[in-house]
Amino acid sequence: MRAPDGPRSWTARVREAAEGALPPEKLLPDRQPAYVASWVYVFGVTTLAALIVLVASGTVLSLEGPDWWHTSAVGHFFNSVHFWGVQMFFFAMVVHLWGKFLMGAWRGRRRATWVVGALTLLVAIGTGLTGYVLQQNFASQWISTQAKDGFNAVGIGAFFNVLNLGQMLTLHVLLMPAAVVLLTILHLLQVRHRGVVPPFDAADEHLGPEEAER
Amino acid sequence: MKLVAALVDLSRPARYVHWEWIQISVVNVLVIGLMIAVLVLAVVIPFPRSRS
Numbered sequence: 001m002r003a004p005d006g007p008r009s010w011t012a013r014v015r016e017a018a019e020g021a022l023p024p025e026k027l028l029p030d031r032q033p034a035y036v037a038s039w040v041y042v043f044g045v046t047t048l049a050a051l052i053v054l055v056a057s058g059t060v061l062s063l064e065g066p067d068w069w070h071t072s073a074v075g076h077f078f079n080s081v082h083f084w085g086v087q088m089f090f091f092a093m094v095v096h097l098w099g100k101f102l103m104g105a106w107r108g109r110r111r112a113t114w115v116v117g118a119l120t121l122l123v124a125i126g127t128g129l130t131g132y133v134l135q136q137n138f139a140s141q142w143i144s145t146q147a148k149d150g151f152n153a154v155g156i157g158a159f160f161n162v163l164n165l166g167q168m169l170t171l172h173v174l175l176m177p178a179a180v181v182l183l184t185i186l187h188l189l190q191v192r193h194r195g196v197v198p199p200f201d202a203a204d205e206h207l208g209p210e211e212a213e214r
Numbered sequence: 215m216k217l218v219a220a221l222v223d224l225s226r227p228a229r230y231v232h233w234e235w236i237q238i239s240v241v242n243v244l245v246i247g248l249m250i251a252v253l254v255l256a257v258v259i260p261f262p263r264s265r266s
Contacts, residue, residue, distance in 0.1 A: 037263060039256035091245070095253050 021193050029192075035202050040103075043096035044191075050089035051184060055177065057082040062173050066136060086128060093121060105197040113190040120183040127180055130172035133162050144168075 060078050061069055069075035097117070106114040133144040144162045151157040161167055229240045 037261045039259055039261055040253075043256070091249060091252075095249050095256070098249070098253050099256070 022189065026195075027192055032196065033198065033202075035199050036196055040099045041196065043092045043099060046092035047089060047096055048184065048188075050085050050092055051180070053085040054082060054089060055181065057085060058173070058177065070136070082131075086131065089124070090128065093124065097121065100197070103197060103199055107197060108194060110190075110194050110197055113187065113194060116183055116187045116190060120180060120187060123176060123179050123183060127172060127176040129162070130168045130176060133168050134165070134172055 057078050061075075061082055064075060064078075069079040100114070100117070129143070129147060133140045133147065147162045148157055151160055151162060230237055231240060231243060
């Protein structure tokens with residue numbers, strides 16, 4: 001127990017900051033502004049759904065290994081689910097990016113949300129690349145040798161070696177997906193903290209004239 | 215797979231479009247076009263609202 005007039009612990013300070021930034025009604029809202037009723041707002045959650053499919057199918061693939069996914073019917077199925085999940089993930093993420101760019105989604109003190117989203121895309125592209133070079137087919141050979149030339153040209157080929165299967169495997173299975181998932185969680189918390197960005201014609205009403213300009 | 219193979223000859227190299235310094239496969243052009251179309255449709259098509 002701390003003394004009533006003693007210094008507060010760091011856990012208390014973190015708890016109070018978290019409660020201030022994300023009270024339960026903000027973290028799990030049951031109502032949204034009327035402008036959210038638009039198809040433009042569905043691509044973020046579509047990307048999230050694809051990410052969940054990717055993590056689930058990737059977990060199954062990593063448990064069973066290449067011998068399984070190359071040779072069995074069920075393995076081929078999960079390999080295909082993982083591959084087509086990637087196509088859906090990037091398709092939805094790019095449409096989400098375009099939609100948010102065109103509505104200036106960094107308005108109303110949402111710059112950090114925008115930056116973390118852009119960073120998530122960059123890390124996801126790296127995760128996709130490390131996955132493509134793990135396919136163990138002619139496409140992966142072509143992609144990895146082309147990428148090796150590119151990374152050598154910018155001087156990082158020795159540290160990020162796309163011809164090193166072990167390095168690519170551990171990056172793709174653990175480190176990079178963990179980074180994508182953590183950045184996505186941060187992005188979602190930021191969206192919950194600031195709320196969904198209003199369209200331009202509703203900005204004055206929902207942000208106030210000064211915030212709408214920021 | 216036979217249906218896809220009937221639509222696209224997977225045994226041949228991919229077709230590319232080349233304009234100035236831009237070189238991109240036809241399939242990638244189609245995917246980009248599809249993404250633009252989906253974005254436009256998402257803006258234009260009304261979102262279904264609950265009856266309550």
